[in-house]
Amino acid sequence: MLHRLANVEIPPDAGDFRLVDRKALEQFRQLRESNRYVRGLFAWTGFRQTGVPYTREARYAGQTKYPVRKLVTLGVDGLIGFSRVPLQIAVVLGFVVSIGAFIFGLVEIGLRLAHVGVVPGWASVIVVVSFLGGVQLILTGMMGTYVGRIYEEVKGRPLYIVREAKGFEGELLSIPAAARISEPPTVPH
Numbered sequence: 001m002l003h004r005l006a007n008v009e010i011p012p013d014a015g016d017f018r019l020v021d022r023k024a025l026e027q028f029r030q031l032r033e034s035n036r037y038v039r040g041l042f043a044w045t046g047f048r049q050t051g052v053p054y055t056r057e058a059r060y061a062g063q064t065k066y067p068v069r070k071l072v073t074l075g076v077d078g079l080i081g082f083s084r085v086p087l088q089i090a091v092v093l094g095f096v097v098s099i100g101a102f103i104f105g106l107v108e109i110g111l112r113l114a115h116v117g118v119v120p121g122w123a124s125v126i127v128v129v130s131f132l133g134g135v136q137l138i139l140t141g142m143m144g145t146y147v148g149r150i151y152e153e154v155k156g157r158p159l160y161i162v163r164e165a166k167g168f169e170g171e172l173l174s175i176p177a178a179a180r181i182s183e184p185p186t187v188p189h
Contacts, residue, residue, distance in 0.1 A: 008044045010040050
């Protein structure tokens with residue numbers, strides 16, 4: 001599910017144990033997030049990755065320290081950290097419920113005019129509650145989308161990562177991006 005919903009190509013069956021190039025590690029260490037989904041963050045940095053397939057042996061002794069509850073939490077962290085699709089699903093679902101309630105209301109009006117299977121008050125209550133529930137779902141999804149955008153900004157991920165720079169001094173690359181913008185480097189004449 002994460003593979004389909006995430007906006008980053010996260011390798012399937014990737015573990016958290018990895019051999020990492022110094023450049024990729026430095027970029028990873030600059031990410032300030034406190035809820036880190038490591039597999040996704042390394043994929044997000046954009047450096048080349050190569051998987052090393054292996055067969056896991058059965059556990060020799062002891063119990064796993066990652067029960068189902070923690071695995072679900074890990075999956076939700078990955079989904080929240082790399083996708084806004086669930087919020088968009090809420091908006092779409094709200095529209096579907098509202099449109100369905102409106103159509104159901106029109107059908108019930110037609111049945112009422114034809115005097116077919118009428119239970120007084122039932123249809124109007126269902127239509128109003130469903131329609132308002134759909135509108136609330138739309139508004140909640142839209143507010144969630146705004147909060148999701150705020151969350152993206154608060155994470156403070158850089159807009160892009162420079163893999164390699166040629167023709168610059170080594171010290172320039174170690175200066176944070178904000179400092180580079182406010183204080184342009186001096187160029188020798």
